[in-house]
Amino acid sequence: MRTRNLLALAGAVVALALPAVAPASAADVPVLTTGGAGGTPVAAGDVLTASLASGTTATFYSSAGGTSGVSCTSSQFTATVTDNPTAPGTATESLTAHTFDQASCTSNVLGVLGVTGITVDQLPYATTVTSAGEVTVTPSAGSAVQTTVKLRTLLGTVTCVYRAAGLSGVAGNADNSIAFTDQHFTKASGSSLCFANGYFTATYAPVTDAGAPVHVN
Template sequence: MRTISRLLVAAGAATMLALWGAPAHAANAVLTYGSLGGNAVAVGDVLQASLAAGTNATFFSSATNTTGLRCAVSSFAATVLTNPAAGGVTTESLTTQTFSSCTANVLGVTAVRSVTVNSLPYTVSVNGSTKAAVISGNPLRSTVVLGTLLGNITCVYTAVGNQLSGTASNTDNSLTFTTQQLTKTSGPGLCFANAFFSAKYAPVRDTSVAGSPIVFTQ
């Protein structure tokens, strides 16, 4: 009986150690939700975010001026493809990115009719160690339709290198892009030659989980 009791105690202790050693299934994944090191975001989950409160998405004609377009509303949705161990590189499929409530301060432009992201889905990678985020596509292209006194014009822009680079942050669970360059592929002279894209999306949430908890990167 003593031998059996000892075996039962040992088995119970081993079970408790196993449970303590693996909280919330894969808390060491790159993407977790609820808290840093919390539950692992599941492959197939959909991450969504809108612009951080009080910010705009902008497309300016250079990296140093403020001439161009401002969009008060923008959001994205991406499906998680891989979520490896912390410090690795997670991949996602960007399926939706929209812009609306846009205005322009470009001479000759009377309205912004639409800003459309073309050729979705794009691939998104996020490095858990460096927090570097890269959106890539072939091509990575956007179409802007502007109203002018002479009618609508269409401007098409392609990202330099077919990618946009940004940064993830756990401070506000954000994804930020700063002055990422796109060049004009087609359009009349009123379309500026370059569009430098900046936007901050926060907080990023896992909408596939009840309550849409915020997402952390590690």
Template sequence: MRRHTVVAIAATAALAGLTFLPATAASADSAVLTYGSAGGNAVAVGDVITGSLAGGTKASLATSSGGSSGITCTGSTLTATVTDNPAAPGTATESATAQTFTGCTSNVFGVTGVRSITVNGLPYTTSAASDGSVTVTPAAGGSIQTTVVLSTLLGSVTCVYQAPSLSAVSSNGTNSLTFTNQPFSKVSGSGLCNANGYFSASYAPLVDSSVSGSPAIYTN
């Protein structure tokens, strides 16, 4: 019998992506995170930042880096709360609290459907530096983890994947955050689960939903 391979989408990856690259003309005394414009109003501690997939894009987890085989989702949302927003240059922090995925399908042989994608171990800590670097980390001693339940030709299969940390590339020009081929490894699941997964997604715009009009977020 041909061996069936399945993969889990790295849902936690996008939870890191709530900040953007430094603005080229930011105010010298602005906060790291501002809304409405670069160097504009400081995002307040406690504000909730939300985002969805950029128009016309999908979130995916490939079975190989840069590959086309794996799981794709047409919808995804993320939510995080700002926990610190110092003056620029500096590092802002956020608590990633939720993420959802919808419209998920797989083109992997033997997989007939995606039943659920669950982010485990929330919240995660996101650190966003003024130089544009963004990282997401779990609590001490933990891992970033997601669980996917898939329907296969052999029945329901549960795959659990982990990563020690994640990174992304952000842009003030498009108010976008892009993850490319972020690696995850299988920690539990049957032999039908793929050993690795490579997460890619672009979220735009990310906005301060606690402010009237939900203005876009910038990093300075």
């Protein structure tokens, strides 16, 4: 009995001396993962891509919630992850490409016969994604998020340049999406056929890393 008591006491002393080993927990999960929430970490340097959510359009209308302007059924963005810290936190990316397929774009603006092209200028843009799903797109200091829209008219091609201080969107895990709603641009240059304000709305889904849907934690 005395031997068993001594062994038990020695075991307790050793247990107290050893550091506690914490199990893997949500604290070890980064902001961006694949394979589900809390899944495989997205590595810095990984390239994320997304096209428009199935059955949706990207619109650039002259008023918030309006129906007059330009719409496209094909658009895609590409961003490179630069930092993916532990959640809760803010992941950072570099938006390197944001394209619109000109053939998929139409306009219902009076006097406009078609859309010659839509170009997102002055890339790359810094992009952040928080654990709360808040997405921001920010240009370099002293610059702006700029989009050039070229419209075909009876008088030839009209070039409209629009600028915004930045964009705000929302990331959602239900469909691995990033959605932008009525993001306001103002006309920097262009003819009277270029509306004075542009409001950008689009939902991109799924956002993928090498084909695997990306989740936000």
